Amino acid sequence: MRFAAVDIGSNAVRLLFSEVYTVKNKPLLKKITLIRLPLRLGEDAFSRKNISEEMAVKLEKAFVSFKNLCEVYNVVSYRACATSAMREALNGEEIINKIKSSTGIKIEIINGKLEAELIYSTHVAEEIDEKGCYLYVDVGGGSTEITLFNKGKIEDTCSFNIGSVRLKNDLVTKETCIEMEEWLKQIKKKYKPDMAIATGGNINKIYKMCNLKDYALLSVKQLKEKCDYLEKFTVEERIKKLGMREDRADVIVPACNIYLAVAKWIEIKNFFVPKLGLADGIIYNLWQEQQKKGA
Incomplete structure (x- = not known):
């Protein structure tokens, strides 16, 4: 069909x-x-x-x-x-x-919440351990959707107006960043998630750049290294030298910084990147x- x-x-x-x-x-x-x-x-x-x-x-x-x-x-x-x-x-x-x-x-x-449920319906957790406790993080252009899955069920979910396009254009407020940090720290204290499932075009690109095999974990260290590497290039250089699309080249670093902030506040070392989307x-x-x- x-x-x-x-x-x-x-x-x-x-x-x-x-x-x-x-x-x-x-x-x-x-x-x-x-x-x-x-x-x-x-x-x-x-x-x-x-x-x-x-x-x-x-x-x-x-x-x-x-x-x-x-x-x-x-x-x-x-x-x-x-x-x-x-x-x-x-x-x-x-x-x-x-x-x-x-x-x-x-x-x-x-x-x-519905966005997270739709992506979770792809049975993404089956590739790791469906009975585990995971943070699902989707960084889009306008918002970051974060959902806590525990034993296959949604325990908590929140949407923050922190996205790659917003961050690039300096449209993310300090108050929103503090709100996300405090929410994540509460989630960490209450549930202690094992790792994070990360989705979004930018994290998929980073995963590809790391030459990882399907279902291999992307470490926070690898993500930070790639982010630092990309920051050495201007947007124009990322397009011409690294072969990135224009609409990827200018938002990939802001997106990486959002994932890195989540990793820091939730204290995780790895991301599972299923390369699936909405x-x-x-x-x-x-x-x-x-x-x-x-x-």
């Missing part, structure tokens, strides 16, 4: 089309096409509290293309979710309604819903 998902993030919009096979009552996902559009809606939403007309038009065009691709790929079902930038933009609902009117596609604005979680969730229908 084929499914499609859209993740409308603060830094980029991702359109994912996947074939999902059912093997021993479990989903096996095979990506058909992944389209990444560096719209960076957060640049508008966080500084001006509105998404510009230009970006709104581009987003609408992206959804027209998405609708056509759904027909071409003959997908069983699809789902589109928006996170921090669309949550914060004063004209977010207006844009969503316009896209719904022109394409028939309904966009859901989701909170950090779009993957949406696909798995769509498969689960289809299974319930008895398809």
